[in-house]
Amino acid sequence: EIVLTQSPGTLSLSPGERATLSCRASQSINSNSLAWYQQKPGQAPRLLFYDTSIRATGIPDRFSGSGSGTDFTLTISRLEPEDLAVFYCQHYGNSITFGGGTKVEI
Amino acid sequence: EVRLVESGGGLVKPGGSLRLSCAASGFTFSSAWMSWVRQAPGKGLEWVGLIKSKAYGETKDYAAPVKGRFTFSRDDSKTTLYLQMDSLKTEDTAVYYCIHGSGWYDHWGQGTLVTVSS
Numbered sequence: 001e002i003v004l005t006q007s008p009g010t011l012s013l014s015p016g017e018r019a020t021l022s023c024r025a026s027q028s029i030n031s032n033s034l035a036w037y038q039q040k041p042g043q044a045p046r047l048l049f050y051d052t053s054i055r056a057t058g059i060p061d062r063f064s065g066s067g068s069g070t071d072f073t074l075t076i077s078r079l080e081p082e083d084l085a086v087f088y089c090q091h092y093g094n095s096i097t098f099g100g101g102t103k104v105e106i
Numbered sequence: 107e108v109r110l111v112e113s114g115g116g117l118v119k120p121g122g123s124l125r126l127s128c129a130a131s132g133f134t135f136s137s138a139w140m141s142w143v144r145q146a147p148g149k150g151l152e153w154v155g156l157i158k159s160k161a162y163g164e165t166k167d168y169a170a171p172v173k174g175r176f177t178f179s180r181d182d183s184k185t186t187l188y189l190q191m192d193s194l195k196t197e198d199t200a201v202y203y204c205i206h207g208s209g210w211y212d213h214w215g216q217g218t219l220v221t222v223s224s
Binding site: 033035037044045046047050051056057088090092096097098099100101 | 215
């Protein structure tokens with residue numbers, strides 16, 4: 001089973017700043033089968049990206065996903081107040097695992 | 107529009123049972139692979155398992171912590187997914203989400219809270 005480690009645990013930034021969230025896998029994810037989700041307080045998670053960098057429907061282009069192998073990144077180019085949330089990465093290969101999450105405070 | 111509505115959550119004592127339902131609409135349920143994910147209060151997301159469509163034998167895959175205690179089923183005529191939870195433990199306390207899909211998850215229900223406590 002692939003273990004996903006997200007860092008930092010909490011990211012405190014101001015509106016307009018750039019946020020860089022990391023997701024590191026315990027072994028290489030060869031097929032780039034990695035997704036990102038945003039979970040706002042009191043809501044179900046929302047899919048942001050799948051296959052590492054394919055943006056889901058309705059996701060603004062200030063969000064971007066990148067990476068390969070064991071290191072993956074979610075970038076928010078210009079933070080907006082509504083981006084306050086916890087962000088999770090997920091691997092969906094032979095097994096499904098989630099990272100522990102990164103909380104973005106604004 | 108894909109819609110998933112979970113129900114059946116509540117308070118149950120350790121060792122007890124509970125059955126969750128997930129009413130689905132907006133897609134061809136009979137051909138869909140469906141998944142369950144849970145989230146303990148204040149914690150992260152945990153995969154519970156999936157059930158494949160009838161065409162794939164309704165094969166089920168369970169996460170280790172729930173294997174042997176939880177059972178997935180589906181009624182394609184009612185477009186409803188079920189999660190039978192037996193021998194519940196306090197660590198099963200969580201919001202349970204029903205999800206359309208088996209890889210990345212683009213449609214989630216609103217979740218239903220299961221609390222296991224004496």
